[in-house]
Amino acid sequence: MKILTKKICLFLIFFLILFLPGVYPQQPNGKYTIVIHGGAGELDPNMPEETKSAYLNSLSAALNIGKKILENGGSSLDAVEQVVRYFEDDSLFNAGKGAVFTSEGKCELDASIMNGKDLSSGAVTGVTIIKNPISLARLVMDKTPHVLFAGRGAEELGKKFGVDIVDPSYFLTSQRREQLKKYMKEKEINKDGNTVGCVAIDQYGNIAASTSTGGLTGKMPGRVGDSPLINAGTYANNNTCGVSATGQGELFIRNTVSFNISALIEYKNMTLDNAANEMIFNRLPEGSGGIIAVDKNYNYTLMFNTSSMLRGAATSDGIMEVKIWK
């Protein structure tokens, strides 16, 4: 009887040592890094002071939302979703409310999110009635076996999941209507950019990335850029890094920009900075865009080959910065 009890005790101890670390979450390490962007472009440095302040205030507000989540031990996934939701609700940015117009004068919205822990991903493209495309992308990731839904199918899914549905007119702003008119007259693409994105690594070492956009002013209906495409506009992998891109989408698709930065780290042992530099300055033409990224060691980079990128970064080391130009 005594031997049996001893055996049971030994078995229990063995079991606890073996399986508990897998069942109970890892201890938080107190560290985090979060980076955000509100689009790479050619913003005029002589813009009115109040516009400048509005951009910087919005960037700070968005960054603080994510920072707070991470400080409190929340997940990077929640942080990158909530930050992008904030941008989508803010009409200053080309995502959600305030998105640019298609050639038909409508908004067609794209968003994607990726979980670096298991490479699970969710994305939507061409939605017109989903208030927060990034949250629908999160639901695609969490609640379906799929990655990407387009158009009406994505919207039906959103209704099924009970996300906030709005009239398509909700997204329209007079500023974007003016931009479309100007584009139709001059056929010159608006260089404001204003796609939004967020990348973060949390206290458990999990990396997540998200991107949301209305695409290009005057775009042909149905055109899909890089933002809703995992590997092109968004990528996250706990073994390497997380990336969110902004710029001329087609170039970012053809050059697999987001995944490529991860591949250069994984296969060529590059640092995050060197990998981002290789993509942004050696492979992409000047003026084509930028990326924000964090790596598994809590480093970050904000890199662009345009004259401006609305951007910000916050870390557990006390860094907290928001910027527009170099």
Add this chain to the structure above:
Amino acid sequence: MKILTKKICLFLIFFLILFLPGVYPQQPNGKYTIVIHGGAGELDPNMPEETKSAYLNSLSAALNIGKKILENGGSSLDAVEQVVRYFEDDSLFNAGKGAVFTSEGKCELDASIMNGKDLSSGAVTGVTIIKNPISLARLVMDKTPHVLFAGRGAEELGKKFGVDIVDPSYFLTSQRREQLKKYMKEKEINKDGNTVGCVAIDQYGNIAASTSTGGLTGKMPGRVGDSPLINAGTYANNNTCGVSATGQGELFIRNTVSFNISALIEYKNMTLDNAANEMIFNRLPEGSGGIIAVDKNYNYTLMFNTSSMLRGAATSDGIMEVKIWK
């Protein structure tokens, strides 16, 4: 005067040596390699002999279309487009006519094509009235500054370009209707696969790749798999290789399968075979799919972790094979 004439002559000779090779096309080298697939899956080896023959005959016919183009010095782009057009018109395959049904009993078609010479790419997703989605993808690549169009926008573009438009009922076949009924009852995904693809390198060393599919039986409307996604389902780069994938699309997106094979060759100096092996057997789970690929040295590989992949290969060295199982 004499000296001036001499100088002009020397300048002209210098000019001819320097610039003519860039203006006039490279000489054909007499070599080519072309590979095709009609989907990875779990086809029953005990299928009726006439079904087996029908598959093998179709594969041979498709392969011969591409082979002839390449033999005659045609481009790999033309070869991969025409081969996939043949598959789209053949109701045996899950692409174009004979595509699988969505949960709503419709066909939503996806296709993509990529040019390894300059990484230009074209793709469409969720089209329902375009007879040959691969040819619309080619037009997106050749005639627009964009890469991907979805749904109605893609269809409007097709009408504008004057491609063949058909009634959505054109694609529907009784065999696929039965598969949907079975799926709705048993909720078991049809393992026939039957996505189609083609990769080729022509006599000028240009690589191209193409993929076309109806997706998954009973898929939710709007679901986008890997086939229309450059980097996931299709990739081509003259410096490395070309790839077309078939299988559980979501896994192929999350693992960036097609581009990753190119990245392993470029960054890790792997052979085509080793790179394909790494993706298909080490990174993807058993039963998830396969790829066909050619590299810049005219090597090819046909690799799958399912029990069957309808496939074929032809080379200027006289290889000509079509196969279903290992």
